[in-house]
Amino acid sequence: MNAPVAPPVTAEPAQLTKETYRGRIHPDWCPGCGDFSVLVALQRALFELEQEPHQACVISGIGCSSNLPGYINTYGMHTLHGRALAVATGVRLGNHELKVICTGGDGDGYGIGGNHFVHTMRRNVDLTYIVMDNQIYGLTTGQCSPTSVKGMKTKSTPHGSVENPINPIPMAIVGGATYVARAFSGKQKHMVEMIKGAIQHKGFALVDVFSPCVTYNKDNTYQWFNPRVKILEEQGHDPTDFHKAIERGYQWGEEIPIGLFWRRTDLESLEDLEPVLHTGEGPLAFRNLGISAEQAKGLIQELL
Amino acid sequence: MNKIDFAVGIGGENGQGIASTGNILALIFARRGLHLNAYNAYQSIIRGGHTFLTIRAGDGPVRNMGDKIDVFIPLNQDTMDRHLHLLKSGACAIYDKEKVTPGKAADGVQLCAMPMKELTKGNKLAVNTAALGATLELLGIESEPLETVISRQFKKKGDAVIAENLTIARAGYDYAAQNFTAFSWKAPRGAKPLGIITGNQATAMGGAAAGVKFYAAYPMSPSTGVLMWMAAHARELGIMVRQVEDEIGVMNMVIGAAHTGCRAMCATSGGGFALMTEAVGMAGMIETPIVCVDVQRAGPATGVPTKTEQGDLWQVLGAGQGDYPRIVVAPTNQLDLFHTIPELFNLCDKYQCPGLVLSDLLISEGTTSIDPDDLDFGVKIDRGELILPNGNGLPAVALAKEGNGANPGSGYNDKAYLRFKNTPSGISPRAVPGVLGHIFTAATDEHDEDGTLISDEFTNPQKRRMMVEKRARKMQGALKDIAPPKLVGPEQAEVTLVGWGSTAGVIREAVEKLAGEEGIVANQLAIKWIVPLHAAEISAILGRSKNVILIENNQSGQFARYLRSETGFDTHGHIRKYDGEPFMPHHIVEAVKEQLAGKTRLSIPVHEVNA
Numbered sequence: 001m002n003a004p005v006a007p008p009v010t011a012e013p014a015q016l017t018k019e020t021y022r023g024r025i026h027p028d029w030c031p032g033c034g035d036f037s038v039l040v041a042l043q044r045a046l047f048e049l050e051q052e053p054h055q056a057c058v059i060s061g062i063g064c065s066s067n068l069p070g071y072i073n074t075y076g077m078h079t080l081h082g083r084a085l086a087v088a089t090g091v092r093l094g095n096h097e098l099k100v101i102c103t104g105g106d107g108d109g110y111g112i113g114g115n116h117f118v119h120t121m122r123r124n125v126d127l128t129y130i131v132m133d134n135q136i137y138g139l140t141t142g143q144c145s146p147t148s149v150k151g152m153k154t155k156s157t158p159h160g161s162v163e164n165p166i167n168p169i170p171m172a173i174v175g176g177a178t179y180v181a182r183a184f185s186g187k188q189k190h191m192v193e194m195i196k197g198a199i200q201h202k203g204f205a206l207v208d209v210f211s212p213c214v215t216y217n218k219d220n221t222y223q224w225f226n227p228r229v230k231i232l233e234e235q236g237h238d239p240t241d242f243h244k245a246i247e248r249g250y251q252w253g254e255e256i257p258i259g260l261f262w263r264r265t266d267l268e269s270l271e272d273l274e275p276v277l278h279t280g281e282g283p284l285a286f287r288n289l290g291i292s293a294e295q296a297k298g299l300i301q302e303l304l
Numbered sequence: 305m306n307k308i309d310f311a312v313g314i315g316g317e318n319g320q321g322i323a324s325t326g327n328i329l330a331l332i333f334a335r336r337g338l339h340l341n342a343y344n345a346y347q348s349i350i351r352g353g354h355t356f357l358t359i360r361a362g363d364g365p366v367r368n369m370g371d372k373i374d375v376f377i378p379l380n381q382d383t384m385d386r387h388l389h390l391l392k393s394g395a396c397a398i399y400d401k402e403k404v405t406p407g408k409a410a411d412g413v414q415l416c417a418m419p420m421k422e423l424t425k426g427n428k429l430a431v432n433t434a435a436l437g438a439t440l441e442l443l444g445i446e447s448e449p450l451e452t453v454i455s456r457q458f459k460k461k462g463d464a465v466i467a468e469n470l471t472i473a474r475a476g477y478d479y480a481a482q483n484f485t486a487f488s489w490k491a492p493r494g495a496k497p498l499g500i501i502t503g504n505q506a507t508a509m510g511g512a513a514a515g516v517k518f519y520a521a522y523p524m525s526p527s528t529g530v531l532m533w534m535a536a537h538a539r540e541l542g543i544m545v546r547q548v549e550d551e552i553g554v555m556n557m558v559i560g561a562a563h564t565g566c567r568a569m570c571a572t573s574g575g576g577f578a579l580m581t582e583a584v585g586m587a588g589m590i591e592t593p594i595v596c597v598d599v600q601r602a603g604p605a606t607g608v609p610t611k612t613e614q615g616d617l618w619q620v621l622g623a624g625q626g627d628y629p630r631i632v633v634a635p636t637n638q639l640d641l642f643h644t645i646p647e648l649f650n651l652c653d654k655y656q657c658p659g660l661v662l663s664d665l666l667i668s669e670g671t672t673s674i675d676p677d678d679l680d681f682g683v684k685i686d687r688g689e690l691i692l693p694n695g696n697g698l699p700a701v702a703l704a705k706e707g708n709g710a711n712p713g714s715g716y717n718d719k720a721y722l723r724f725k726n727t728p729s730g731i732s733p734r735a736v737p738g739v740l741g742h743i744f745t746a747a748t749d750e751h752d753e754d755g756t757l758i759s760d761e762f763t764n765p766q767k768r769r770m771m772v773e774k775r776a777r778k779m780q781g782a783l784k785d786i787a788p789p790k791l792v793g794p795e796q797a798e799v800t801l802v803g804w805g806s807t808a809g810v811i812r813e814a815v816e817k818l819a820g821e822e823g824i825v826a827n828q829l830a831i832k833w834i835v836p837l838h839a840a841e842i843s844a845i846l847g848r849s850k851n852v853i854l855i856e857n858n859q860s861g862q863f864a865r866y867l868r869s870e871t872g873f874d875t876h877g878h879i880r881k882y883d884g885e886p887f888m889p890h891h892i893v894e895a896v897k898e899q900l901a902g903k904t905r906l907s908i909p910v911h912e913v914n915a
Binding site for chain 2: 091115117287290291
């Protein structure tokens with residue numbers, strides 16, 4: 001019933017180097033954009049983890065930061081605005097041997113994609129979600145986002161936003177994410193560690209990154225963040241302490257924590273819990289199609 | 305024509321056991337070898353309301369619910385009042401003499417009042433079972449099949465329930481034998497035992513045959529039956545089944561799974577499909593094959609969730625912004641659903657595009673008899689130019705020989721592979737994540753042959769045009785792979801009746817009735833493949849017809865407008881129905897007669913149930 005079977009591709013691939021992860025083209029982000037740092041940190045994390053690029057899939061939604069899959073040499077999907085996590089769940093379930101990393105922005109993930117964000121977390125799908133959070137809509141030239149602080153003046157809130165922002169850290173902790181971290185584009189080495197931890201974590205991992213928009217957000221700049229961000233790992237934070245994680249997650253103002261807020265390893269991922277993936281036949285995507293004559297007979301018997 | 309053809313109508317409140325009685329009768333008829341068609345007219349309500357199930361059976365093909373009821377079982381007064389006037393001489397009504405009072409029935413209708421309290425020993429929920437026994441007796445069917453079928457139906461409820469129902473059914477049977485006059489004919493026997501299947505089951509089984517490995521859905525009537533079948537069989541068949549937070553998530557998840565190489569599918573109704581449409585465009589843009597079934601119900605918005613309509617044609621034609629190739633098909637009955645799903649998967653894999661199925665409540669929730677030999681799960685599987693890492697797809701080596709650059713290398717940084725290569729057919733060899741030497745990004749932004757966003761370099765008008773044309777070109781091939789519609793009936797006819805999708809069965813019967821009872825020679829053109837459309841063949845056929853009438857289950861003539869837009873052909877007349885109920889053969893026969901008599905060009909048959 002299948003096409004003739006060819007031998008698998010077995011040629012030895014070349015050695016992995018930092019260059020391996022370089023994409024086909026140079027990013028078209030504005031000079032100074034925080035997203036450059038995220039791209040480099042992700043490439044570095046993959047290199048340090050010796051992740052083979054053809055076994056990884058970077059999946060984004062739409063927005064400036066969502067252009068990232070085109071700039072990295074792994075399989076990539078540049079999907080629809082807000083839908084990266086839904087697509088990524090399908091990819092993970094179709095081929096659970098792939099490393100899946102979602103990338104996107106705050107509007108994409110917390111705004112239009114909010115519903116998928118909540119449900120992908122509660123399912124504990126084994127993937128890494130890196131949100132380049134610049135608290136603004138950049139690609140549409142500077143409107144209010146779900147993480148824009150109250151009072152922020154943008155092109156869509158010329159008198160200042162009257163809405164309360166989403167705080168993704170506590171939201172993710174109570175939403176069921178099992179690895180919740182924050183990083184800052186100005187602290188790339190720390191970000192590499194956060195991303196590596198997220199990729200290695202089995203379950204849904206969020207890395208919310210302060211990735212300043214140098215063109216449209218004049219409030220939350222590198223200069224604004226630099227003196228404020230404090231690394232949790234340097235403060236002896238215990239990421240297994242739920243209440244402390246929530247407390248630090250709400251902290252905002254003169255001191256803003258970055259680092260690993262919350263991690264739990266006692267919950268199984270969605271993939272672990274689905275017996276269909278554990279039949280010893282490998283990824284669903286590569287299995288033989290059709291059903292056996294015995295199975296067909298059983299299905300027909302139900303109709304008689 | 306059928307030698308013997310009869311129908312049983314059971315009505316009452318939801319919760320009175322109408323479905324289980326219907327199922328028992330349908331199984332008894334099917335096991336007897338009778339062909340059947342069952343349609344349940346129900347309300348969006350869990351308890352109460354008015355439900356009316358029609359099971360029509362015969363020894364020839366039974367393609368719709370028919371025009372008449374022979375055995376009428378009103379389980380409450382409301383049902384009696386709404387339907388009694390429709391019974392014709394020779395029919396009988398079976399009812400509880402203490403609870404239901406008949407109104408004025410036509411001459412020759414046998415009123416079979418039964419002492420239900422006595423027969424059921426006071427079990428109010430078993431009145432249907434006593435009526436079932438009586439029905440079999442009147443139809444001349446032995447009481448023996450009751451035991452096995454009742455045991456099957458109530459297996460989960462335990463031996464006590466089975467025994468009680470069996471006793472009551474037999475009591476009803478015996479009471480009818482002593483007190484009522486059986487029909488002058490007996491329910492015939494068919495050549496071989498048949499089974500029963502709903503369209504939703506047939507859809508799901510077609511998916512299983514096609515090798516679906518991923519199924520996702522959000523529950524939505526009348527498509528939920530597909531989800532339930534898939535969920536029940538998921539582990540046994542190795543299918544990943546997910547209930548997702550909304551239909552947006554459903555379609556995106558299905559595309560994700562399909563992108564990895566799975567055959568992936570979903571089903572919904574019009575409202576859910578509306579949420580999916582942006583992602584359907586994504587499947588078109590990133591050239592990922594998926595199959596989505598829209599089981600149409602009466603719209604717009606929430607509409608009438610439990611009623612049938614063919615109202616989503618233009619939604620499906622226009623799903624998603626921009627121009628992109630899609631295949632749209634409207635299967636004509638339950639068995640056709642089973643066969644169409646694997647065929648559509650082959651086309652979608654070959655042309656790397658979304659495939660959309662327009663079904664409707666009538667055939668997806670409707671039940672039909674099925675010959676087990678017609679359910680061949682050994683279907684042809686053609687995955688097109690797919691490159692999988694373990695060779696289960698078309699071998700990369702073979703593709704490379706064709707000179708289309710499918711297998712440029714096996715390293716990490718090979719840049720030679722062009723996922724969206726501009727080929728004469730428009731089809732580009734499709735690697736999936738996990739294959740060495742084929743790394744690419746699938747983007748919903750317009751992209752170059754290698755997947756690079758054209759807006760990331762220079763928004764090149766020549767490249768944009770090339771990619772639009774590459775994708776569009778695929779439909780030229782697809783048109784050759786699908787069968788043109790065929791005229792059924794005599795070439796020379798007074799009138800040609802055109803329909804699309806689920807109306808094929810009832811129109812077929814109307815054609816037979818016109819010839820047999822009215823002396824009007826008609827033929828039929830049932831159109832199944834909607835996009836791409838065999839416009840030239842259809843124009844040629846219709847151009848030879850003296851009089852063309854288009855029959856469809858919607859108000860605005862959606863297919864009439866589509867046909868005109870694709871062929872320039874304007875039909876002479878229209879028969880439309882949009883009251884939530886399907887066409888019955890006489891609706892069409894009477895409308896054709898009035899149109900041939902020159903009385904009107906637009907007929908809107910009235911559904912005769914009392915309001």
